[in-house]
Amino acid sequence: MKQINIGKMNKRIFVIRREETEDAMGQTVHREIKGKRIWATVKSIRGGEYYEALKIIPEISYVIYTRYREDIKTDTILEYKGKKLEVKYVADIEEQHQMLEIQCTEYIKEGDISDLF
DSSP states (O other): OOOOOGGGOOEEEEEEEEEEEEOTTSOEEEEEEEEEEEEEEEEEEEEEEEEETTEEEEEEEEEEEEEOOSSOOTTOEEEETTEEEEEEEEEEGGGOSSEEEEEEEEEOOSSOGGGGO
């Protein structure tokens, strides 16, 4: 089993929670609320580009290791150093409920990241 190295979990990330509310006109408005702070190991693994509506958009992928949590799923958004990361894959390492491997992507794009979701 892969051992948890607590000393390497020295990066702070936050779980972003999305909440739906109604504005004064009765329309649904989505708000992002910064949730709990989590200590983790964060590694940038690769950068790349993809085409969206004939525009080249760069992306950076990350792998994050943290203690096991049930509230991180593939629709979760994480914040790291002001960057919002979209979770693509979550693995409970060796099904031991001790450590998670989270693969996520940061899209570098003009405008608000909420446009991507």
